[in-house]
């Protein structure tokens with residue numbers, strides 16, 4: 001690869017593309033409108049608690065909307081059904097050193113789950129285990145299971161690329177491919193897999209993914225400009241668009257706003273809330289306000305000195321911040337350490 005692209009990302013492979021798809025301008029516009037259902041006007045800011053989950057602003061597309069997507073498949077497939085991700089007894093090591101000890105966490109479909117905790121407690125490691133990136137580190141090993149809708153992504157029968165296709169990742173530092181145009185960044189996965197797509201298909205994919213990532217209006221007039229020319233916040237949204245182009249069922253985000261200014265952060269947060277109706281999101285954040293703004297569920301990680309990290313407490317974000325069970329959680333969310 002010519003650019004300083006992370007190998008991690010190159011291994012994120014796209015589904016195959018077949019057959020031409022032709023749409024006239026009107027049909028495309030209609031599909032776009034229907035693909036982004038209106039946010040319910042009086043929706044509450046926070047989701048109700050888990051158990052009989054319903055989040056009114058995360059309106060699911062109707063069957064008719066899904067039909068629109070189906071008619072575009074592939075590469076613009078129908079929206080994949082929302083998926084639940086579950087880590088069971090996840091432990092991790094770098095060499096001899098254990099950094100996670102039997103972490104159990106369910107990240108429910110359609111919910112944004114935030115992972116919080118001080119530096120070094122294993123949040124990123126846990127996230128990387130969720131899409132099989134941990135195993136890319138030569139000294140790394142792990143134990144436990146990661147279930148995507150009940151199926152273990154580490155099952156030897158399953159292919160690595162299947163996990164990467166279904167579970168996308170956005171990193172702390174925006175990393176668009178610098179020599180590629182904005183347009184080519186979005187469809188990078190198609191290019192990398194050597195799959196052919198018609199120009200119509202590519203145009204549709206680029207527009208729909210940039211729209212979902214909240215970037216379309218800002219870049220539609222300069223799609224052929226290099227991705228590296230965008231601001232940090234725009235680059236991060238470009239990376240989100242690139243992830244979405246593979247129609248992931250889960251989107252993992254590792255401190256996606258920590259390098260961004262407050263305005264860009266707000267835009268990314270709005271984008272996340274809009275995306276949550278079609279992809280389950282897990283976000284690592286150091287920002288307590290951000291965890292409260294965007295997530296409905298939250299898990300607090302901690303590693304006592306010299307011991308591997310684990311989850312102290314998890315549950316609905318409101319309860320974690322308003323009425324935590326463990327005093328360490330209370331101390332952390334109130335800024336008394338970390």
Ligand SMILES: Nc1ncnc2c1ncn2[C@@H]1O[C@H](COP(=O)(O)OP(=O)(O)O)[C@@H](O)[C@H]1O
Pocket residue numbers: 094099117118119120121122123124125126137
């Ligand atoms: N590639 C690596 N090799 C060796 N140790 C690592 C590596 N990556 C992370 N670690 C160690 O694993 C522990 C957990 O790190 P990490 O998951 O990055 O924590 P967090 O994201 O919560 O800050 C830390 O002690 C860190 O130093």
Ligand SMILES: [Mg+2]
Pocket residue numbers: 123124125284
């Ligand atoms: Mg980290």
